[in-house]
Amino acid sequence: MDETKNKKEIPKDENEWKKNLTPAQYAVLREKGTEPPFTGEYVHETKNGMYTCTACGNPLFSSDTKFDSGTGWPSFDKALPGATETIEDHSHGMHRTEIICARCKSHLGHVFDDGPTDTGKRYCINSVCLDLEIKPKN
Numbered sequence: 001m002d003e004t005k006n007k008k009e010i011p012k013d014e015n016e017w018k019k020n021l022t023p024a025q026y027a028v029l030r031e032k033g034t035e036p037p038f039t040g041e042y043v044h045e046t047k048n049g050m051y052t053c054t055a056c057g058n059p060l061f062s063s064d065t066k067f068d069s070g071t072g073w074p075s076f077d078k079a080l081p082g083a084t085e086t087i088e089d090h091s092h093g094m095h096r097t098e099i100i101c102a103r104c105k106s107h108l109g110h111v112f113d114d115g116p117t118d119t120g121k122r123y124c125i126n127s128v129c130l131d132l133e134i135k136p137k138n
Helices: 014-020 023-029
Strands: 049-053 059-062 084-089 096-101 107-112 122-125 130-134
Touching: 014 023, 023 107, 059 122, 084 107
Parallel strands: none
Antiparallel strands: 049 059, 049 130, 084 096, 096 107, 107 122
């Protein structure tokens, strides 16, 4: 899969972001919102493919790393190398680690150290931040 062909041009300002994203996408990706649990398109998705940033097309997670965390959001045990960045988040009276897209700096969700796999990580990501590029069957 050519990972550069699907990358979108990054808007230069917030007005361009508003034009390019749906209101729900803008609220989460650019305003650090959270979609309600169990409402996202990819919560129970099991198809094989590559999850990309809906804002810029940056490849983020392989479907091989997805698992059902029971939390109501798509969960992954690791991101692709260099695909995401972390930021300490002290909002809402909590201490969390925010995950952003390394390419466009959009909010994706949070990562926690309570994952059930060998990595011990649970990347809890909003579906509205993701697109799934299905792998063709060989």
